[in-house]
Amino acid sequence: MKRDISNVAPATNGTHDAGKTYTNGDHNAESQPLDMVIVGAGFAGVYLLHQLRKRGLKAKIVEAGSDLGGIWYWNRYPGARVDSQYPVYALSIPEVYKDWTWSSHYPDHAELRAYFDHVEARLHVKRDCVFDSKVTAAAWDDEARLWTITCETGTSFTTRYWTACTGFAAKRYFPAWEGLDEFKGVIHHSSFWPKEGVDVRGKRVAVVGTGATGVQITQEEIGPEGHLKMFQRTPNFACPMNQVFMTKEEQAKLVDALPDRFAERNNFYNGFLYQWRENLTFDHSEEERREFYEMLWKMGGFRFLMNNYYDMTRDSVANQTAYDFWREKVHSRVHDARKAELLAPKEKPHLFGGKRLSLEQDFYDHFNKPNVDVIDTRTNPIVRFTPDGIVQEDGTFHQLDVIALATGFDSITGGLKDMHxxxxxGVVLADKWAQGTWTYLGISTAGFPNFFFTYGPQAPTAFSNGPSCIEIQGDWIVDVVEDMARQNLRKINPQRRAEEQWRELVFELINDTPRGKVDSWYNGANIPGKPREHLNYAGGIPRYKKTLEEVRKQGYEGFELS
Structure with missing residues (x-):
């Protein structure tokens, strides 16, 4: 039996020894505190370390996994791939992008790991990394004005500043199903899929969950002898990815334009290279609107959501029009009427764009196969697992050999609150945020001086392309550290009033959008007992970047410096 359904990162058997550091000498013997400890070796951690090094600052990355990559170290489930279109999902570091080429607009998990190998070859990140070391605690000494960062291994670091680059999907979530531990077949949460993969040929397979991960796993081939059931509570409004493959020669012609393209990311709301149109849905005739929708559909990616009419996500009638077009497209591909209605129901389950939609390649076509089915768990929920399957509320039993749990994460705040x-x-972060999240600028929180986080709560985060957001934040954090040193200051702490005002702004900006009206992991609604609150800044990348710049220009308004 192979299984991984614990909430703790598994022991790794990678190429690095536990706690191994790629610096000379023992870090416990450092005579001086580090300038920065970075938790996490994904895009954000690597970018921040590189920028700190350029300023002559001394930093280390501490990573729970055995290699670089962050989420892409862990994401190995079938079909896992990025859904931000080339070229925006990459580091804007010349040493990295000048001689790297992608195979397609939407590379898969294996190519992302190869990309981080290339990053290492160019930047030599690992010499300042400690792998297989999950950070469990961080404690502030107000007198010394230093942090002590402690790992599960017992290793500790003393540092002036630290930044959690753990991303928004650092803590897995499992619904409280009876008997989950009793299943005797192969069961894995998607975020810790085994490196060697899982053989599903001829097997009875269940995919539980219909987020991006559930869609990607479901559309992978199981073979004619296998059987796959996708357990769905809420349909995913998946749109066509329309994958584009590229040659090295094509990309070589574009490399000189990449600096401008990377800079251009910051001019668009989501950090992509497009955003909503200025015209409104009913400015066009029905025929013109249909033609426009077809154009977006053919372009693929997130364009049907992010590049649509301005009012598509702001007006309920306009939103319904977009949903009706999407539903028609799904029904034209799924020939079984029962399956089609479950996947794209006549009655819209929520506003289009209210939950994160996914990009699909041939997801809907798979449901035309007799051995692929969709199981409704909204009206007939899962009540328990047995040693050989799943039982629904009405007693329906599904005998299974393999279960992929695409049940998501305690997103945005879970990873941060998981550390002590x-x-x-002596205030503990998890206690401070128990009834609601408080940050200033989506990058710091009052009472926790010299502590920052990237791609976390109340920043653009899940409403943005990852590298666009983290590079803006990383640059600002490095400026803070350098400015503090220049002024001979040792402590920067947000003011309570500043974070109260920031929270008010975060809530205000999202109120007129579908994401502000629909329960989802965007607002913590997927976790029982978690406060329902807006966890992402909806003001867009350009406004967010300008705000950070203005705060710095005004002498770090909203912070107390000493």
Whole structure:
């Protein structure tokens, strides 16, 4: 039996010894505190380390996994691939992009790991990394004005500043199903899929969950002898990816334009290279609107959501029009009427764009196969697992050999609250945020001086392309550290009033959008007992970047410096 359904990162058997550091000498013997400890070796951690090094600052990355990559170290499930279109999902570091080429607009998980190998070859990140070391605690000493970062291995670091680059999907979530531990077949959460893969040929397979991960796993081939059931509570409004493959020669012609393209990311709301149109849905006739929708559909990617009419996500009638077009497209591909209605129901389950839609390649076509089915768990929920399957509320039993749990994450805040972070006067971060999340600028929180986080709560995060967001934040954090040193200051702490005002702004900006009206992991609604609150900044990348710049220009308005 192979299984991984624990909430703790598994022991790794990678190419690095536990706790191995790629610096000279023992880090416990450092005579001086580090300038920065970075938790996480994904895009954000690597970018931040590189920028700190360029300023002559001393930093280390501490990573729970055995290699670089962050989420792409862990994401190995079938079909896992990025859904941000070339060229925006990449580091804007010349040493990295000048001689790297992608195979397609939407590379898969294996290519992303190869990309991080290339990053290492060009930047030599690992010499300042400690792998297989999950950070469990961080404690602030207000007198010394230093943090102590402690790992599960017992290793600790003393540092002036630290940044959590753990991303928004650092803590897995499992619904409280009876008997989950009793299943005797192969069961894995998607975020810790085994490196060697899982053989599903001829097997009875279940995919539980219909987020991006559920869609990607479901559309992978199981063979004619296998059987796959996708357990769906809420349909995914998946749109066509329309994958584009590229040659090295084609990309070589584009490399000189990449600096401008990377800079251009910051001019668009989501950090992509497009955003909503200025015209409105009913400015066009029905025929013109249909033609426009067809154009977006053919272009693929997130364009049907992000590049649509301005009012598509702001007006309910316009939103319904877009949904009706999407539903028609799904029904034209799924020939079984029962399956088609479950996947794209006549009655819209929520506003189009209210939950994160996914990009699909041939997801809907698979449901035309007799051995692929969709199981409704909204009206007939899963009530328990047995040693050989799943039972629904009405007693329906599904005998299974393999279960892929695409049940998502305690997103945005889960990873941060999972660490025991102790600030001024012994206040614990998880306690401070127990009834609601408080940040300033989506990058810091009052009472926890010299502590930052990237791609986390109340920043553009899940409403943005990852590298666009983290590079803006990383640059700002490095500026803070350098400015503090230049002014001979040792402590920067957000003011309570500043984070109260930031929270008010975060809520205000999202109120007139579908994402502000629909329960989802965007607002913590997927986790029982978690506060329902807006966890992402909906003001867009350009406004966010300008705000950070203005705060710095005004002498770090909203912070107390000493």
């Amino acid at each position: 972070v102790t600030g001024v006067d």
